[in-house]
Amino acid sequence: MGREILCLNCDYDLTGVLTGRCPECGREFDPEDPSTFETRRRSSQAIRGIALAIGVGTGACGLLRWSWDWPYGDSHHTAFRSIFGIGATLGMIAALLAARNRSWFGRIPLLLIGTLCVWAGLFFASEKYFRVWQASSDPPDEAFADTAPLGALLAGWVPGGLLVGAVFTAGLLFFAWRRRRGRRSFRRSGPQSPSTMPTVPPINPPPSST
Secondary structure (H helix, E strand, O other): OOEEEEOOOOOOEOOOOOOOEOOOOOOEOOOOOHHHOEEEEOOHHHHHHHHHHHHHHHHHHHHHHHHHHOOOOOOHHHHHHHHHHHHHHHHHHHHHHHHHOOOHHHHHHHHHHHHHHHHHHHHHHHHHHHHHHHHOOOOOHHHHOOOHHHHHHHHOHHHHHHHHHHHHHHHHHHHHHHHHHHHHHHHHHOOOOOOOOOOOOOOOOOOOOO
16 A cells, blocks of 8 residues: 655645645655655555544444433433433534544545434434433423424434534634644744755775875
8 A cells, every 4th residue: 555745744745746845835855854754654544534433433322322321310301411412522523533534535434423423312312302201200291292203313414414514614624724824834934954864074085006
């Protein structure tokens, strides 16, 4: 599997750049000197995104199961906020991780698992909301009109996708702003030359005898 070289200042992909200077921030680098750039496998971002998506999904399963079994007493509102809050938080974390990832093959699994977390959080929160309400003392008739969980199951991907998409877009803008800020800071301080090997003075050959 091939490797890519990245700028130490802005993470720009320097693969194939022959000028010895980053086109994005202007930092100089030496293709022959690994200390002047970062080396990374091309597939590392995709693998990292898939691994993080699996981790977020596994964490969501455990936390949602724990929050479902939590004794809420008669507080059905607390049940809804707790379960949905876990799903929404994990969905936003997945969206930020996707924005940080530099490969769409790594971003897509994170965006999908983030949307699924919000979707599952909304569905289980709605279901638990009515179960706790129905189990409370003297529940009203409204507690048995539990059509909201079915609606969350069928259309919960819409708010999930909107939330994850909004956080992902905000994350992209933030990381782009941070890179621009790094470029301005770098240009104010001036370009840095790549490190070079110490020069060895030439050895003069001994004079030839005649």
